[in-house]
Amino acid sequence: MNAIVWQALQIVLVVALAPLVTGYVRWVKARLQGRYGAAPWQPYRDLYRLLQKEAVVAHSASWIFRAAPYVTFASVWLAACIVPTFTTNMVLAPAADLIALVALLAVGRFWTALAGMDVGTSFGGLGASREMLIASLAEPAMLMITFSLSLVSGTTAPAQIVAFVLSGNVGIEVSLGLALAAMVMVAIAENGRIPIDNPATHLELTMVHEAMVLEYSGRHLAMIEAASMVRLTLYIALIATLFAPWGIAQPGAGAAGAMLGLVVFLAKAFILGTVLAFFETSIAKMRVFRYADFLGGALLLGLLATIFLYVSEAV
Amino acid sequence: MLIAGALMTLPLLAVFAILAGRRDFSHAVVYAGCFVASVALLAGGLQYLGGHSGSPSVVLPLGLPWIKAHFRIDNLTALFLLIINLSAAAASAFAVGYGGHLPQRRRVTPFYPIFLLAMNLVLLADDAFTFLVAWECMSLASWLMVVSDHQDAENRRAGTVYVIMAVFGTFCLLPCFGLLAGAGGDYTFEAMRLRELGALGSFLVALLAILGTGSKAGLVPLHAWLPLAHPAAPSHVSALMSGVMTKVALYGMIRILLDLHGELSWHWGAGLMLAGGITAVLGVLYAVMQDDLKKLLAYSTVENIGVAIIGLGLAIAFKGDGQKELAALALVAGLYHMANHSVFKTLLFLGSGAVIAATGHRSLGALGGLLKRMPWTGAAFLVGSAAIASLPPLNGFVSEWLILQSLFKGPAMPHWAMKFGVPVVGAFLALAAALAATCFVRAYGVAFLGRPRSDAAAEAEDVTFGMRVSMAVLAIICVVMGVIPVTVTDALTHVVRPLTGIDLAVSADLGWPWLSPVSSTRGSYSATILVMFGLSLFAIAIFIVHRLGTQATRRADAWDCGHPEDIPESQYTGPSFAQPLRRAFGGTIFQARESVTMPEPGDSSPATHQVRMIDPIWQGLYVPLGKVVDWIADHVNRLQYLTVRGYLLMMFGTLVFMLLVVAVRQQL
Numbered sequence: 001m002n003a004i005v006w007q008a009l010q011i012v013l014v015v016a017l018a019p020l021v022t023g024y025v026r027w028v029k030a031r032l033q034g035r036y037g038a039a040p041w042q043p044y045r046d047l048y049r050l051l052q053k054e055a056v057v058a059h060s061a062s063w064i065f066r067a068a069p070y071v072t073f074a075s076v077w078l079a080a081c082i083v084p085t086f087t088t089n090m091v092l093a094p095a096a097d098l099i100a101l102v103a104l105l106a107v108g109r110f111w112t113a114l115a116g117m118d119v120g121t122s123f124g125g126l127g128a129s130r131e132m133l134i135a136s137l138a139e140p141a142m143l144m145i146t147f148s149l150s151l152v153s154g155t156t157a158p159a160q161i162v163a164f165v166l167s168g169n170v171g172i173e174v175s176l177g178l179a180l181a182a183m184v185m186v187a188i189a190e191n192g193r194i195p196i197d198n199p200a201t202h203l204e205l206t207m208v209h210e211a212m213v214l215e216y217s218g219r220h221l222a223m224i225e226a227a228s229m230v231r232l233t234l235y236i237a238l239i240a241t242l243f244a245p246w247g248i249a250q251p252g253a254g255a256a257g258a259m260l261g262l263v264v265f266l267a268k269a270f271i272l273g274t275v276l277a278f279f280e281t282s283i284a285k286m287r288v289f290r291y292a293d294f295l296g297g298a299l300l301l302g303l304l305a306t307i308f309l310y311v312s313e314a315v
Numbered sequence: 316m317l318i319a320g321a322l323m324t325l326p327l328l329a330v331f332a333i334l335a336g337r338r339d340f341s342h343a344v345v346y347a348g349c350f351v352a353s354v355a356l357l358a359g360g361l362q363y364l365g366g367h368s369g370s371p372s373v374v375l376p377l378g379l380p381w382i383k384a385h386f387r388i389d390n391l392t393a394l395f396l397l398i399i400n401l402s403a404a405a406a407s408a409f410a411v412g413y414g415g416h417l418p419q420r421r422r423v424t425p426f427y428p429i430f431l432l433a434m435n436l437v438l439l440a441d442d443a444f445t446f447l448v449a450w451e452c453m454s455l456a457s458w459l460m461v462v463s464d465h466q467d468a469e470n471r472r473a474g475t476v477y478v479i480m481a482v483f484g485t486f487c488l489l490p491c492f493g494l495l496a497g498a499g500g501d502y503t504f505e506a507m508r509l510r511e512l513g514a515l516g517s518f519l520v521a522l523l524a525i526l527g528t529g530s531k532a533g534l535v536p537l538h539a540w541l542p543l544a545h546p547a548a549p550s551h552v553s554a555l556m557s558g559v560m561t562k563v564a565l566y567g568m569i570r571i572l573l574d575l576h577g578e579l580s581w582h583w584g585a586g587l588m589l590a591g592g593i594t595a596v597l598g599v600l601y602a603v604m605q606d607d608l609k610k611l612l613a614y615s616t617v618e619n620i621g622v623a624i625i626g627l628g629l630a631i632a633f634k635g636d637g638q639k640e641l642a643a644l645a646l647v648a649g650l651y652h653m654a655n656h657s658v659f660k661t662l663l664f665l666g667s668g669a670v671i672a673a674t675g676h677r678s679l680g681a682l683g684g685l686l687k688r689m690p691w692t693g694a695a696f697l698v699g700s701a702a703i704a705s706l707p708p709l710n711g712f713v714s715e716w717l718i719l720q721s722l723f724k725g726p727a728m729p730h731w732a733m734k735f736g737v738p739v740v741g742a743f744l745a746l747a748a749a750l751a752a753t754c755f756v757r758a759y760g761v762a763f764l765g766r767p768r769s770d771a772a773a774e775a776e777d778v779t780f781g782m783r784v785s786m787a788v789l790a791i792i793c794v795v796m797g798v799i800p801v802t803v804t805d806a807l808t809h810v811v812r813p814l815t816g817i818d819l820a821v822s823a824d825l826g827w828p829w830l831s832p833v834s835s836t837r838g839s840y841s842a843t844i845l846v847m848f849g850l851s852l853f854a855i856a857i858f859i860v861h862r863l864g865t866q867a868t869r870r871a872d873a874w875d876c877g878h879p880e881d882i883p884e885s886q887y888t889g890p891s892f893a894q895p896l897r898r899a900f901g902g903t904i905f906q907a908r909e910s911v912t913m914p915e916p917g918d919s920s921p922a923t924h925q926v927r928m929i930d931p932i933w934q935g936l937y938v939p940l941g942k943v944v945d946w947i948a949d950h951v952n953r954l955q956y957l958t959v960r961g962y963l964l965m966m967f968g969t970l971v972f973m974l975l976v977v978a979v980r981q982q983l
Binding site for chain 2: 073129
């Protein structure tokens with residue numbers, strides 16, 4: 001019974017919290033840059049305002065253009081519902097493990113990239129092409145991280161990994177450190193953050209994600225924006241859950257445990273958000289063709305993480 | 316009975332096609348007949364899958380009198396009958412509307428039923444002689460269809476390369492079966508299973524089997540013929556060659572390595588797995604660079620064969636190491652991928668056929684905006700693209716998930732080669748899957764989305780009803796096999812049981828819609844639940860958006876950041892979409908070099924951009940090999956101009972040599 005309640009809470013939580021997390025990161029960045037910045041809850045207002053505006057669709061667009069925002073949002077939302085945030089006791093969690101989670105995010109990307117090419121503009125194609133380049137390296141890196149986590153804990157289900165780490169059978173492992181580094185790199189790339197992409201830019205030649213969704217407006221744009229926000233929250237939750245699961249309620253922890261888990265999760269989310277803002281402020285964006293080096297590095301780190309397991313075993 | 320009847324019909328159809336080829340209706344009749352025969356064979360396969368009716372065998376007094384022709388249906392045969400005839404039925408139904416309009420139709424129609432017959436006979440054969448005869452018929456029938464459009468020099472070259480590689484494959488399989496049969500010369504599979512192979516024999520049989528069947532399946536570096544030959548044939552034949560004939564080759568590999576060969580050491584599995592990984596990555600890298608839609612699909616076949624071979628190799632490695640449960644899991648994963656690939660690759664090739672029928676073009680650079688002109692083909696092609704990009708909830712993802720799950724268990728093996736090899740293969744597989752998504756976003760985005768790049772594309776009309784239905788059925792199968800995977804894996808466990816000797820429960824302890832191999836705590840996946848959950852979230856999202864916001868929509872010109880261009884050339888093209896990947900991977904592997912020539916200031920001539928890429932395997936392996944063969948031929952040529960004395964001396968020398976060999980063997 002509890003599992004159903006917590007699942008329902010999780011479904012609402014990820015969507016309700018996502019704009020705040022994004023707004024908070026923006027706010028901290030503005031402060032670090034010496035600006036006042038908009039209030040952290042500004043994204044809620046932005047989304048609401050976009051919903052009120054009429055949607056403009058190009059003559060050359062097909063139904064894919066109109067369906068893509070909803071498909072993208074639903075797939076990212078679905079993925080976010082499955083990552084444990086405050087409790088691992090959720091009824092739908094076994095429906096997808098980490099491999100399926102990576103694939104669910106790929107569904108959203110597939111549709112957004114198609115939508116980018118749908119109108120037939122140069123920018124749309126440019127964004128789609130670069131986004132797919134990033135994905136073709138980030139996705140394998142993410143799977144290698146999954147591989148090393150599954151070797152350490154014997155499972156690919158996030159809930160079971162949490163249970164394994166919390167059971168205290170795991171010390172400080174070099175592999176986990178490498179996997180964490182790779183995971184952070186993947187998260188940066190997948191969310192289009194600096195140094196890979198700049199979510200605030202509208203300078204043509206440096207855009208990736210923004211170029212792809214350039215034709216969107218009104219409620220379609222709101223869906224795309226909301227999907228990005230949920231994706232950011234998802235990755236923050238994933239890093240917090242897999243590498244710092246302390247505080248998460250386990251099955252049988254009861255309502256009090258879950259509430260504690262919720263508070264701890266909020267704290268973790270804001271700490272990671274602050275770290276992200278500091279990181280983004282202190283680094284410059286990379287040239288497009290350097291992406292392959294950055295993400296190839298993430299892939300190799302993921303591979304090293306698995307291989308280090310045996311090396312440390314053998315020594 | 317059903318199967319025999321269907322097989323009997325096919326040669327009659329071929330005869331009819333030759334006799335009545337002049338009449339226009341005859342093509343439709345032949346293809347309709349092939350459709351009925353395929354459906355009958357499909358039903359036959361279904362009937363025997365699960366092994367409730369035993370594995371009936373029959374001996375016919377055909378072929379060599381002292382061997383006769385043996386046929387048998389066991390679970391493995393039944394599964395492949397199902398895989399092959401499903402795609403064959405769809406391709407035949409498609410061809411009813413398509414095959415009669417080809418310019419060279421009279422050179423295709425008679426061989427089509429023979430091709431189907433030969434593929435089915437390879438599966439049913441229970442002795443080496445029948446197997447090889449059917450295998451050769453399959454190669455020759457498909458070769459004849461590849462060269463049907465022989466006016467095109469490109470096709471003639473494809474035909475030459477194909478026939479050489481086909482001969483090479485049989486050249487390997489012949490001694491392979493010879494070694495399996497041994498000195499006793501009993502060519503039935505039954506006898507081969509019972510025979511003990513020595514160390515050397517075991518090694519040679521495995522090597523020759525992998526080379527022989529791998530060359531037909533498209534294992535790198537033996538794939539060179541595949542991207543030439545598959546696109547050269549008419550699309551419904553390409554669909555069969557890519558979607559089906561490669562599966563027949565993999566059937567041969569499974570039959571020899573896992574059934575006839577008895578005990579295979581884990582080294583072969585490890586090697587095969589690594590070869591599969593390299594095949595997958597190279598195949599998809601080639602595919603993502605192609606501009607020809609059919610060539611792109613052919614290279615993507617190479618990739619998928621690699622993925623299936625990873626599963627097969629893992630199964631052999633696990634089996635050789637005695638881990639039967641994991642072997643069964645890996646084999647189920649591999650077989651699942653083979654079934655999936657035959658469905659979506661057939662769908663995609665039929666889609667490309669529809670595009671060619673509607674526009675006359677197969678180059679991505681001449682297409683664009685087809686989704687609006689051809690909504691049915693466009694929707695079916697989208698499902699196929701998403702499935703081959705292994706996106707949930709479609710079937711491609713299920714097999715990828717299963718292969719990854721069994722790979723993740725690979726390091727449990729005690730051998731260091733496996734501990735280090737498996738993560739590398741895992742990285743290859745993940746890379747191949749991600750690049751496949753890129754490849755098909757590119758193919759679909761350029762061909763079906765955007766604005767038309769040629770007049771033919773702007774005026775395309777969707778294809779006839781029959782062709783649309785055959786694509787729609789395949790698309791639906793992609794969805795069904797993805798959403799209820801447990802039903803498929805349950806059927807596959809029947810096939811795997813006799814090969815690995817264990818009954819695997821893929822839905823171990825969570826029950827029906829949950830795919831949870833080994834145990835539920837190891838990770839689970841349920842497409843059924845995800846689809847229901849996802850659809851409700853989708854509905855909630857739409858409801859909230861429409862409740863909170865406005866539904867007003869306006870159609871306007873594209874914005875394009877303020878400077879839209881009217882000419883369709885301003886869109887991203889296939890080569891420009893692939894450019895980042897070409898920079899990232901092409902520089903080292905394909906030695907891709909780009910050069911831009913800018914006109915002098917004041918000169919109004921256009922700038923040109925050129926990309927030069929070389930095929931490392933063709934340049935590095937086949938061209939030198941061809942030179943060696945030429946050199947040998949040149950030198951052997953002298954033997955044609957000897958005197959009578961010289962020839963007699965040669966014969967005498969050969970005789971002495973042979974006698975010496977016999978003498979030495981008797982001494983040992």
